Amino acid sequence: MEDLMIIDLFFARNEQAINETDAKYGKLCLSIANNILNSDEDAEECVNDTYLSIWKKIPPTRPNDFKSFICKIVRNLSIKKLEYNLALKRSKNMTVSYSELENVLYDSDICDETEYKNIGKIISDFLRQEKEEVRNVFIRKYFFFDSTGDIARRYSFTESKVKSMLYHSRNRLKQYLKKEGIDI
Amino acid sequence: MKAPKLALAVGYIDDDLVSDAVDYLPVQRKNKIRYWKYATVVAACIVVALGINGYLKKYAITNDIHIEYDVNEQFDNADGSMLSHDDVTPEMAEKGAKANNIHNLIIGYNFEWYGNCYYDYDSDLIMIGLTENTEINQKKIVEIIGDIAVQFFECEHSYHKLEKIYNKLESRQFLLMIIGVKRYNISVVNNYVNVCITSEKNHLAIYVVNKLADEDGAVSFKVLSDQPAADREENK
Structure with a gap:
């Protein structure tokens, strides 16, 4: 079913909207949540929370890009869940990705949503300057938290090539953020 | 432990970038690599084939291979009769x-x-x-x-030797058929083994048969042709 039709179902408060969303994006949501939480049970819970969150947000929100909208919700919920779980257990994949990013932008203090949006905009600008494959590898790693092995398989690259691409794009991002006046 | 600022900020990148990353598959690049792989393999095969063909051609020249044209597609009779x-x-x-x-x-x-x-x-x-x-x-x-x-x-060759060559060819008739040998027989009159091939340029057949015949000139190659000799010369 087309995204617009699914959104219409949400607006009509038709529960079929959840089923259609699950049929179309369930696997994608589950993989994002699993990458972050490293637990099938937690991931499934997070995906269900995502559907509930979408149900609450639509209406009034009418997302322009439904796929991205869902991805962002499941990602945020998974990160929140991870932070909640971290006191008890650790997700190996996620903590590795975290530590790599910490070298780029030091976690000095917690900032508000406006600041995150601002940095997100600068990162978007930076990514648009990158080559398409480099950009997508970066997003697969730091947005979807795919492992380098998964990225390599997905794009038919070698793992070392993926690592090298990520290393160089992190360095370039660091320079770009510095140039844009972001505190590093 | 809190997520780093940047990990959270990445969650705010533009929607189209996220969607593109979900759908993106570097198909063109993959095809390009495949294309070059195939092209390299094909080029290598062509080079090898040309090299082999060159070698076989040279082999036919240096070994002074005798090729006749048989316009009527008739072999000498085993009893030697060449008359109608x-x-x-x-x-x-x-x-x-x-x-x-x-x-x-x-x-x-x-x-x-x-x-x-x-x-x-x-x-x-x-x-x-x-x-x-x-x-x-x-x-x-x-x-x-x-x-x-x-x-x-x-005479030059013993019948015993010609028979031995014939038997060697007979035991490999399937291979010979594949490489373009149409038929073969012992020509008693001419005292050699007649081997009929599809074309004078079939160097592979000439090479294989000559090797089987121990390269001592006991084989004569014949090419079946619909054209009279004069026409063939003109075409050359």
């Missing part, structure tokens, strides 16, 4: 049959030096070829055939 049925008189036919009988009789003795036996229409003689044309050998033949007038001469 209309030209053969009953006497000639009788002598031809006699020569054939003598040949069959002698090959039963399996002499290493026996070459061929045929009726020569021009000289009206039964000819017997021996690779070692000595008095002793001639005597042995006369003892076998009795009081029949024959003419001995020295």
